[in-house]
Amino acid sequence: MSDALRVGIVGAGPWARRVHAPGVHGHPGTRLTAVWSRRSEAAKELAYQYDADVADDYDSLLDVVDAVAFAVPPAVQGELAVQAACEGKHLILEKPLAGDVPTAEAVAGAVRQSGVAALLMLTRRFAPEVRDWLTGLGHLGGWTGGTAQWLGGGLLSGDYATTPWRQESTGALLDAGPHALDLLDAALGRINQVHHARRDRSDLWQVVLGHASGASSTLSLSLRVPVQPALVEFTLYGSNGKSQLAGHRTAAHECYAQLLDEFLAMIRSGRTAHPCDVRRGLHLQRVLDGVRRAAL
Helix, strand or coil: CCCCEEEEEECCCHHHHHHHHHHHHHCCCEEEEEEECCCHHHHHHHHHHCCCEECCCHHHHHHCCCEEEECCCHHHHHHHHHHHHHCCCEEEECCCCCCCHHHHHHHHHHHHHHCCCEEECCHHHHCHHHHHHHHHHHHHCCEEEEEEEEECCCCCCCHHHHCHHHHCCCHHHHHCHHHHHHHHHHHHCCEEEEEEEEECCCCCEEEEEEECCCCEEEEEEECCCCCCCCEEEEEEEECCEEEEECCCCCCHHHHHHHHHHHHHHHHHHCCCCCCCEHHHHHHHHHHHHHHHHHCC
16 A cells, blocks of 8 residues: 555544554554544544544444544444444454454454454554563473463543443453453463353452363453552463563553554555454454353
């Protein structure tokens, strides 16, 4: 493509304002063309900051863009992403992919059939320290188990605490869960079993997982623990001792810029495969569903 990719943003909430809009606007290969939200005033406020158009409706947005970046609840994203893919629009998707497995399957099917590029915003997978860690794990091998802790207070106060879908009983699982499960899966091999899952009254999830490699892992997850800064830590162990991912975290806007680089490279080359593509989103959706059902 000789011209910048025309990107439309669906949604005008905190994540759209903090990451999507400035990221698309600031990247040399993309142009923020239009914004649409069911809250028209919020869409206008966001669009005007970046000299973008305000779409009257979703169909109007699709008419003027090459790609769509979603910043809406999972159930909404799932339905809208199918339409966008069917109309040949490339997709930047949030996690989880959809509100349920059948809708996630529909999104993946539409992407596969249309041949568009689709990346899931698994923020930490685009961070250099995480990529270096995963590469090092692969070189050593011999990992038989791991533990992960993702504990913070993001749903106690602040902009994200008021989001209705995050305040549901599975809010922490759907919000931080995809990130944590994705990293355990990438580090130890494909998750193929949920041995145990429990959510207590304080919204603390305890999950035991099995991996196709034969490894096992545990996850402690909550976004209602008053920990500042959040505790995000992964530890693997095996024949080579242990390896830990903790500490420094690349800022979300830097990860988003890397995502855009790789998104544009996929489109220019005609490739659709990527470690964080829509198939990854479908796999994580199925794991999330398995955790939820095991906790019932």
